[in-house]
Amino acid sequence: MTVDTAQRRRRHHLLTAAAAVAFALFLLVADRTFDAFSLRVLNLCGIYVVLALSLNLVNGFTGLFSLGHAGFMAVGAYTSALLTMTPAEKELNFFLEPIVPWLAAVTVPFPLALVAAGAVAAALGFVIAAPALRLRDDYLAIATLGFAEIIRVVLTNLQPVTNGALGLKGLPRFAGTGVVWTCAALTVLFMVLLVRSAYGRALKAIRDDEIAAAAMGVDVFRTKVVSFTISSFMAGVGGALLGHVLTTIDPKMFTFMLTFNILLVVVLGGIGSITGSVIASFAVTVLMEALRFLDGPLALRIGEFELFRTEARPGLRMVVFSAFLMAVVLFRQRGLMGTREFSWSMFSRAGLLPRRRGGDAAGGTHGAA
């Protein structure tokens, strides 16, 4: 490595650290000053970062097509909810049929519950991965979708454990800004380190050409299973965070529609780009809220006059998003970032940061080699 590259590396690391601190400060300020609604949207962005990256790990970086994410999220959410609610809260919820005794008295601190949520989801992911990952892509998609549905049906029917279709209300509000964004930051850090490592290289090799990868000694199946399991862990944590932000969960929340939302984020940002997922998480979450008005009555006003007003048409928002997804996949398949990642070199090339001697040649494509 030349002195130049080492210097450039160090400079980039400093810039990244500075940006991270700046964002942390922003979060601190936001936590104090934002109203409850805006803060919730901000935290949802963070949760979607975790969820989108977990889906991207499997679909983008490992090249599998898994549609079962909502199932792992559900498992994580329920695990965390059941572990953190006090016996009193549980009794309040389980009025139809009392909760199973071994869950009634259990209450654990939130961080432990989060880890447990991830662990249970990961265990489930591992169990599912072993058979499912032997299947071809489209069959894998349907199989994972099938598993997610099975999970949902089971959750709906296991009244004494999950309260069935009634769901759980009044989850403790443990998922504050700090917790959510710490998880998001850890997820991003983990993904960046992983993708740039030898393991990430193996993943890309599998995605590019599984046959060649196997011929070069990569244990394709095992790598896929590990990837899938880790992704499930993250999805479980994401689901738990979601549950604690929304404070109510029920099986109907965790349908294919939820997986679709996350898939939308991943596709929009670029399958295989961490930066893309992060940016798209913000974009889609904010847009989802901003476009909520589409579901209500729409009025065209000029000054004080209301020209006409349509009735409330719920579903219009999702029409826009579905159309958007199709537009992206039809016209710009690679999404926002394709498989590229952010690099400070982009600013140098655009003239916003001083260039170094020798220029910034390949910085933008892979990140530092």
Add this chain to the structure above:
Amino acid sequence: MALLETDKVTMRFGGLTAVSELDVRIEPGEIVGLIGPNGAGKTTAFNVITGMNRPTAGRVRLDGKDVTGLARHEICRRGIARTFQNIRLFRELSVLENVLVGCHAHVAPGVFSSALHLPGYRRREREARDFAFALLREVGLEGNADDLAVALPYGKQRRLEIVRALATRPRLLLLDEPAAGMNPQESVELMHLIRRIRDQFQLTVLLIEHHMQVVMGVCQRIYVLEYGETIAHGDPAAIQNDPKVIEAYLGAG
């Protein structure tokens, strides 16, 4: 003891017999050729040896040990590496990264040691990089280390594929039409390369080729397949004069 032995290997796909009772024996250090008209079953034979297909009948033995039907990555770890007829490089990876994938054939990167960049991981990475660079230098590709593999010209891509296979530290190297699309000058260079790496890395080579010049020039023994059957076997001179071989390639009369 022979390095590689196939024992009546037969491969049937539905009604089609691609390979029929293949008996190949390769001694350590040899360069052996596998030739025959298109569709003769040569690549299928490679696929069986490398574990891509489980043979319908017969066994494959490496160093006397049965490796039939082992997992593909396991066969690679045992010491059999290959290149592909239609180059299969990792398109989104750089030249260096392509080779690095091969370097990890024997010690797979653990997910946590990779993500956490543990010291053991960092050391192995450095060693792998040094080894990969050395391999690239062997074929004159060290200047292209950071280029995307697919951006290389065709001849260099073929060389990269060979070097990537070498990164897995094989004892037996299977080359599937390495000279395809090469002009005479490049073919001669390839012949030299094959001999050089055989000597330098103590390899044994099994090679599928249509380029007769390369085959006759570099192989010590040749097997000839037609419609899955072995129709001839011997040294280059014998094969060149074998009437069955001539008929197979040129048709009767």
Add this chain to the structure above:
Amino acid sequence: MTLPLFLQHLANALSLGSLYALIAIGYTMVYGILRLINFAHGDVFMLGAYLAFYGAAIFLLPWWATLLLALLVTAAFGVGLERVAYRPLRDSPRISVMISAIGASFLIENVGIVLFGGRPKGVTVPEVMNVKIELGGVSVMSVSVVIPLITFAVLAALVFVVQKTRTGMAMRAVSTDLDAARLQAIDVNRIISFTFGAGSLLAALGGIMWSYKYPQLNPLMGTMPGLKCFIAAVIGGIGSISGAVLGGFLLGAIELLTIAFLPTLTGYRDAFAFVLLIVVLLVKPSGLLGGTQVEKV
């Protein structure tokens, strides 16, 4: 369980199974040709039912006229769907096409919610379908007899088309090797459009029959049946029309008979299909009537 009760359950299973079969055929035809899981197929099913409903409710057409109209319009819609959502991506990686299919499915569903309203609509079942037939302690609605008849008629017609006509031969060629078929001067686009049209027509037929049997429409009515019918097609052997029919009947039978014998499992009814799917994918992924598939290296 008495014999008449069992026979009643069997009759129900047959009628449900034939509905599943009808819809599964569309999935299998499209998958056979394009290796594409048409996620939007279930929503086409929904569209057919709604079109028939509006035809009767708004244009006051007799049931058979609105049915025919709905079939034709839905077939045309299916052709259009392929043109817009799938054809541009024919040379793209499969994941893109699948995403487009999922997007199309959600788009149709949500447009349905916007246009038709989320609240269920009641269907007026035509009288001929609403006759109660009693036979030896077993009672079925006439619609439940009509459906299997239609299914078998469709199956026979399709088998004839696929085996005996040039279009059918072209279909088989395209599903074996699209590029080779193109080289044989087969108008691949026309064949694909035909397949989508036929498949969508069958889905619409299934949807309308479904609405005669379960006379409540809602825009999401196609989601679950759609998934289940794809599973039925997989179970029977994806790409095989008779396989789809077999799979449909099998699924219907397993669903209803399991609940009949084990009523406590009623809540898990929807999960049966998925459990069955996973079992099949693990044991024989090519399905009951499917052949083995080989990938060329």
